[in-house]
Amino acid sequence: MRRLFLAYLLGVVTILPVIVTSHGIPGAHSEGYVADVIVVDLNCDANETCVSRPANFVEYYGADWCEECPEVEQQLRNMSNDKVVTISHRPSSSDDFWLQASKERFLDVYGLWGYPTIAVDGHYIFAGPTQSKQLDSLLSEYDSNYSGITNVTINGSTISLDGNFTNMSIDIWTIQNDSSITNLVTNHTNYSESNIVDTNGDKLVIVLSRPGFIALISGSSIPANDYNPDGGIETKNTEANSISGTTVLIITILLLMISLPATYQLVQVMRESKQANINIENISIKDTAVTDAAFSIDSEDN
Structure with missing residues (x-):
């Protein structure tokens, strides 16, 4: 010693x-x-x-x-x-x-x-x-x-x-x-x-x-x-294998920003498709009404 x-x-x-x-x-x-x-x-x-x-x-x-x-x-x-x-x-x-x-x-x-x-x-x-x-x-x-x-x-x-x-x-x-x-x-x-x-x-x-x-x-x-x-x-391994809450938030915001234009276009397409269906239905209803009216006139003439 x-x-x-x-x-x-x-x-x-x-x-x-x-x-x-x-x-x-x-x-x-x-x-x-x-x-x-x-x-x-x-x-x-x-x-x-x-x-x-x-x-x-x-x-x-x-x-x-x-x-x-x-x-x-x-x-x-x-x-x-x-x-x-x-x-x-x-x-x-x-x-x-x-x-x-x-x-x-x-x-x-x-x-x-x-x-x-x-x-x-x-x-x-x-x-x-x-x-x-x-x-x-x-x-x-x-x-x-x-x-x-x-x-x-x-x-x-x-x-x-x-x-x-x-x-x-x-x-x-x-x-x-x-x-x-x-x-x-x-x-x-x-x-x-x-x-x-x-x-x-x-x-x-x-x-x-x-x-x-x-x-x-x-x-x-x-x-x-x-x-x-x-x-x-902190330990390097811990730092490498962990993601902070701030990082998650930033990544989420970036993903939302990237996907926003595509999402907007999809919504527009869905709205236009729905409007087209409504117009088609209206046309069908009008055509039926015209046919019924014409049938009534023909009946009276007879």
Whole structure:
């Protein structure tokens, strides 16, 4: 059984002020923001640095069925910036490694609606592989200067954090290095609910945030034209095999519109046919009346 003991964070990284503030562009947030990010290496030796604070935090949101996602995933695998930590979420319930916490972060925290999406430091968004090509350029331009967590201690699966966490939330993501997906998220712990974490992975990524919706701004000047809509975060099979009520209504209206001219013509033909029958009957009645009248006149003459 792997057992870890990580001493004070101040002995590993530079001490930063405990005061928690937002980072990046002022006014970019609606309610929440990312204040600090700490990475714990679960595979490090005793004489190595096991805890670090990245310069930037990249969150990738993709799906197994997303046609545009492999290109972005390949880009993330090729990144060589050691100062940046990347984690990969699978919010779609049709995916093998989807997490409810990832789904909630995708929908509720960032208000995202499609794949592939990259969120950087809780400030910037890159939608689709075309925009994502500008990720490296953005990361080279600034450092988030994260702060807030001053101490991390892990003993076995129990984690202890110190810092000023008033009105803050702490999410702990367990990630694994995958051959195709960079730092795949496999588990989540809400520190306010539990201090037991899943250490069956390669790293822990600890995110200190102010709770609430985080409004992202575009990190790219290129329009997003290769973006796969999420479709409601439901399973792909369910979506493929089900038809919504709106779709049924639209199809019904279209069928009615298509069949209306033919229906109108049929009604007209039926009316004309009925009128013709009435006219024929009237003619027959008149002919009979004329014959009867002629017969009466002939009788009188005789």
